[in-house]
């Protein structure tokens with residue numbers, strides 16, 4: 001039986017995503033350790049008196065022999081997880097400036113893996129959101145309103161060509177399913193030639209498992225009536241959230257990311273005051289899923305979002321304006 005008198009102390013763990021030429025350095029945890037035998041990102045406990053960045057530089061050197069400039073470290077995500085026998089706060093940072101050739105200095109096998117080859121079940125349970133955060137871009141592009149007539153679809157395809165976002169959420173609530181599907185076919189071709197993944201927006205019946213369709217993004221009114229993930233695990237599931245309770249529900253659906261906002265007032269929703277960066281930070285830090293800041297933001301706000309525990313920014317204007 002668990003000893004309930006024992007204080008439950010959270011262990012602060014510094015975790016390093018070391019990137020080189022599209023691959024990430026992965027180690028296998030020794031069998032005798034906690035979560036032994038599973039794959040992991042290099043890292044370890046933050047010692048008393050150390051900053052997380054100092055712990056990362058030290059752990060990376062001790063475990064792999066690589067030398068990392070402290071200033072090259074960028075925040076990825078922070079994840080609290082209760083393993084039952086141990087509570088951890090995984091404080092995850094990335095660098096692409098590690099110098100040297102890595103070796104498993106503690107006898108652990110290491111290898112460079114492409115993020116698309118990571119398999120959830122080969123990592124400790126707490127790593128699922130980390131894997132999502134590593135694969136997701138810093139900027140999530142959303143399409144502006146698409147009228148049934150007019151040139152808005154043409155404008156969208158030209159913006160795709162010009163800005164080449166990694167992921168586009170095709171939002172067109174004003175179109176019925178049939179028209180939406182028609183639009184999807186055309187935009188999919190533009191996305192493929194621009195190298196962008198296309199995420200369907202709306203109810204689950206809008207989603208089709210076609211090559212090039214990268215996922216489904218649920219508006220909150222659709223997410224709230226679901227109690228299970230509506231798409232397979234190989235594609236993205238995103239949810240638009242506005243409160244901590246909504247994020248918690250998105251997590252139970254198995255969402256891979258959420259958007260949270262509006263952070264600042266936007267021209268499209270002038271009546272909504274915006275939750276502000278402080279509330280964004282509080283909710284993003286408690287989330288167990290990558291969180292994009294949404295609403296009234298520009299590309300220069302990406303560091304503001306990531307420093308506050310977010311994945312980056314999502315929106316329309318920051319990427320598809322004509323200038």
Ligand SMILES: Nc1nc2c([nH]c(=O)n2[C@@H]2O[C@H](COP(=O)(O)OP(=O)(O)OP(=O)(O)O)[C@@H](O)[C@H]2O)c(=O)[nH]1
Nearest residue numbers: 013015034035040041042043044045086088124126127
């Ligand atoms: N390094 C690392 N630890 C992880 C990951 N995912 C994850 O749940 N953890 C957990 O975070 C904790 C890290 O502790 P550790 O044992 O590696 O740290 P350490 O080397 O300083 O500890 P030690 O002194 O007990 O050997 C473990 O409970 C481990 O299961 C990951 O990707 N990398």
